[in-house]
Amino acid sequence: MSENKKDSERVDLNDPKLTRFDIYKEALRKDDIEILHYEPRFPTPGTKEEKRMERIVAMMFVLAGLFALGFVAVMAFWPWEYPGEVTGWDAWFKWQTPMLGITLGLSLAFFGIGILTWAKKLLPVEEFVQDRHDGGSSMEDRKLAEATIYNMTEDIGLKRRPLLKKAFLFGAAPLGLAAVAPLGGLIKDPGDSLTKTGFHPDHNDGQPVRLMNMDGSQLRPDMVSVGGQVTAFPAIPGGATNKYANSSTLLIHLRDDDAAELRENLYPMYRDADAVWGNFVAYSKICTHVGCPASLYEQHTHRLLCPCHQSQFNVVDNAAPVFGPAARHLPMLPISVDEEGYFYATQDYLIPVGPAYWNRPSLPEEVEE
Amino acid sequence: MKRRKFDAAAAPQKVGGALDDRFKLATPTRNVMNKVFPDHWSFLLGEIALFSFIILLLTGTFVAIFFEPSMAHVAYDGVYTPLRGVEMSKAYESTLNLSFEVRGGLIMRQMHHWSALLFVAAIIVHMCRVFFTGAFRKPRELNWVIGVLLFWIAFIEGFIGYSLPDDALSGTGLRIAEGMIQSVPLIGSWASAAVFGGPFPGDQIITRFYIAHVFILPLIMLALIAIHVGLVFAQKHTQWPGPGRTEHNVVGYRMFPNYAAKQGGFFMLVFAVTALMSGIFQINPVWLLGPYEAAVVSSGTQPDFYVMFMEGLIRVFPAWEFRTDFFVLPGIFWPGVAAMGVFMLLPMAYPWLERWMKKDRAHHNLLDRPRDVPVRTGLGAMAATFWVIGVVSGANDVFAERFDISLNAMTWAGRIGIIVLPVAAYFIAHRICLGLQQHDREVLAHGIETGIMMRDPDGRFYELHQPLAEPDEHGHTDLEYNGWVVPKRMNRVGALEARPKGFFKSLEEDDDSDSSRQIGSGKK
Numbered sequence: 001m002s003e004n005k006k007d008s009e010r011v012d013l014n015d016p017k018l019t020r021f022d023i024y025k026e027a028l029r030k031d032d033i034e035i036l037h038y039e040p041r042f043p044t045p046g047t048k049e050e051k052r053m054e055r056i057v058a059m060m061f062v063l064a065g066l067f068a069l070g071f072v073a074v075m076a077f078w079p080w081e082y083p084g085e086v087t088g089w090d091a092w093f094k095w096q097t098p099m100l101g102i103t104l105g106l107s108l109a110f111f112g113i114g115i116l117t118w119a120k121k122l123l124p125v126e127e128f129v130q131d132r133h134d135g136g137s138s139m140e141d142r143k144l145a146e147a148t149i150y151n152m153t154e155d156i157g158l159k160r161r162p163l164l165k166k167a168f169l170f171g172a173a174p175l176g177l178a179a180v181a182p183l184g185g186l187i188k189d190p191g192d193s194l195t196k197t198g199f200h201p202d203h204n205d206g207q208p209v210r211l212m213n214m215d216g217s218q219l220r221p222d223m224v225s226v227g228g229q230v231t232a233f234p235a236i237p238g239g240a241t242n243k244y245a246n247s248s249t250l251l252i253h254l255r256d257d258d259a260a261e262l263r264e265n266l267y268p269m270y271r272d273a274d275a276v277w278g279n280f281v282a283y284s285k286i287c288t289h290v291g292c293p294a295s296l297y298e299q300h301t302h303r304l305l306c307p308c309h310q311s312q313f314n315v316v317d318n319a320a321p322v323f324g325p326a327a328r329h330l331p332m333l334p335i336s337v338d339e340e341g342y343f344y345a346t347q348d349y350l351i352p353v354g355p356a357y358w359n360r361p362s363l364p365e366e367v368e369e
Numbered sequence: 370m371k372r373r374k375f376d377a378a379a380a381p382q383k384v385g386g387a388l389d390d391r392f393k394l395a396t397p398t399r400n401v402m403n404k405v406f407p408d409h410w411s412f413l414l415g416e417i418a419l420f421s422f423i424i425l426l427l428t429g430t431f432v433a434i435f436f437e438p439s440m441a442h443v444a445y446d447g448v449y450t451p452l453r454g455v456e457m458s459k460a461y462e463s464t465l466n467l468s469f470e471v472r473g474g475l476i477m478r479q480m481h482h483w484s485a486l487l488f489v490a491a492i493i494v495h496m497c498r499v500f501f502t503g504a505f506r507k508p509r510e511l512n513w514v515i516g517v518l519l520f521w522i523a524f525i526e527g528f529i530g531y532s533l534p535d536d537a538l539s540g541t542g543l544r545i546a547e548g549m550i551q552s553v554p555l556i557g558s559w560a561s562a563a564v565f566g567g568p569f570p571g572d573q574i575i576t577r578f579y580i581a582h583v584f585i586l587p588l589i590m591l592a593l594i595a596i597h598v599g600l601v602f603a604q605k606h607t608q609w610p611g612p613g614r615t616e617h618n619v620v621g622y623r624m625f626p627n628y629a630a631k632q633g634g635f636f637m638l639v640f641a642v643t644a645l646m647s648g649i650f651q652i653n654p655v656w657l658l659g660p661y662e663a664a665v666v667s668s669g670t671q672p673d674f675y676v677m678f679m680e681g682l683i684r685v686f687p688a689w690e691f692r693t694d695f696f697v698l699p700g701i702f703w704p705g706v707a708a709m710g711v712f713m714l715l716p717m718a719y720p721w722l723e724r725w726m727k728k729d730r731a732h733h734n735l736l737d738r739p740r741d742v743p744v745r746t747g748l749g750a751m752a753a754t755f756w757v758i759g760v761v762s763g764a765n766d767v768f769a770e771r772f773d774i775s776l777n778a779m780t781w782a783g784r785i786g787i788i789v790l791p792v793a794a795y796f797i798a799h800r801i802c803l804g805l806q807q808h809d810r811e812v813l814a815h816g817i818e819t820g821i822m823m824r825d826p827d828g829r830f831y832e833l834h835q836p837l838a839e840p841d842e843h844g845h846t847d848l849e850y851n852g853w854v855v856p857k858r859m860n861r862v863g864a865l866e867a868r869p870k871g872f873f874k875s876l877e878e879d880d881d882s883d884s885s886r887q888i889g890s891g892k893k
Contacts, residue, residue, distance in 0.1 A: 031403045075473055082448040082469045100476045101648010105641045112637025119630035130405035130619045132605050135732050186563045193568035194558055231664050242570050248664030285664055290548025290701050293666045307668040309684045310776055323777055327690035327700055355548040356699035357557040
């Protein structure tokens, strides 16, 4: 601590007449602290009110201890195991978590309030003032530090030895690269994972891939009622798992007039691919905005809504976006029914499903809105 | 050998002496114990964040003991009947087991989640306090930057933690994160493959997120928090202007016993609130959501509250996908990546922007009252409004459903509101500041309105004012405004008797009435 203007108030610490408080005041002085106001909370010790305060604080601590014991007891003895059946509100196990929270919470609360009451009601009333010494060092100190640093750079002598400087940099920069190089192990070629789904015949020994339900049963036209829809997956091993997260597809059975409207609106590429079978159409479920499954189908408006960000797609117009942040239609899966009566994908999606990315293959002209 | 008797009274001195011989602790101990701290309720907001962080470390360690960060497939075979036989990842299964089959596991999980929410909420409120009072000005700009960094690391840490249980909601959040990573120009598809170890979701992401969530990010946060608090300690806390308070001193009470006791008690209270909330209010019941499947989502899909503003921006941003023959720039890039970058850098740069705008090079240890800096307060109100509209838009499907409003109307309200309302908020806040400033000056010149109506002999009604100093012949007082609170009610200047204390019995009947009167109850 700096020696300051209050030097005149220095006391001799070896003076036997000094009380402990006098010594403490000297300590404060050395820390640049002045007492503005400092007195006991209760000027007369031992009054009723002081005793009452003490009792209150003591009671808080005792309650904290009791509730903490309660917490331990609930932990140890409360029947907490899930019974494995549906139960009412009066099942014991349902109350374990609330009881734990209440006992622990109250214990901590009483302990905290006890400490705070002690601080606010029993500690001395005080106001101290301490000098700040911010705003940098003195000019003298800066000069000394400067000289020290310059002397060190002088010792190293980089300025005088340009060859060393360049060589040092040449050594250091590649080392920095070497430090981050192992991260290269994370890099993976996305390959065709963004453009190819589970419906590609490659996943089925070159054979076209059938559509299946979540439970693995293969889909037939009679499984979807008129106006209804079902989520379909590629009928390959693991087709309904997250391994083929981009493959989930919505198979919709349209009403006659809706199907007619859709045929009218069909993009040429889907017409050429004969993508719609009867009144059945299959769209990728992966929203073209950021990839949530767009799965809320409103029959009478023919709208498919993605609940994440409210993009809406018109099912009878190639699932083109009609509202919200999505900018591209949901790709259509060309489907047909084979001789055994099961739906299959005549080919994989014509365009990549899901959200856009920098190097996404561009869309055919006629789809550009 | 004579056995020396143990002298309990001298023991502390002996131990202290022994320690000082080795570590020379006497002076630093005295410095720390005597250190003076200013006092104001708003200085405790940052503490809530700090205490929540401690609770997060404690509860997080507990849940980590039972959590398996693996995406290996298992069929659930635990006690929770509705999910028996369902295929899921080990991460989700171990979260279920922690909730159902570990004694006290559920409350620990819920405490971890609640304190995470409290942590980020406290950071936001603390940041508002520092911003609106100008505590970020020189010499504290760097600490403000560290604080903004801490917010964003907490944001990412929270999001990653939310993703770990691998339930339907967290998977949806991950999917959105994937879409955002993919939207980064040039490297999007490769960056996504690097993060997920191939196509989404792959079988690596939970394991990678886990190490980030329990090791890398907490380590960075711990270091930054240590620097953050250490700088507050070294640079000494700012204080409100007031009698005897200058730029060159600190007025308050000492670190020990007062400050330490208040901190300790307050920590217990924050911990208590977290425990109570976690016992009584359910949070993130993952067993109701089911495991993550890429094809499953429901409406009312909301992230944790601190991610909501980003979710809202993504919802209201128009369908603008920029396509050329050579590349595609997805619309999500603007609200999801570019805007987040701006929201990271702009607040960090603000202290220097304000210095440059105000040409203010001075050292500041005294806080501003928000009303005295209308432009800054207006800008803050602007940012806050922007944020709130983002949050509301992030739940606009819930609002639409609950209040029976069209969803598209909600989206349009968000699109228009997020442009118009922040500007309106700026002007309104600015005007309110000026009005408050004017009222301060009025009270200083004319005195406090007493509410007492008088009537002249000639019938004129007027209100009595209580001047704050000796008035001149016009009834005006000549008081300078100097950044302190101006008293505006009569009982602020001692017009009313203090309420008698005592709950069960009146203390007025006490025999030692005068001496027992508490000192300090009528302070300031």
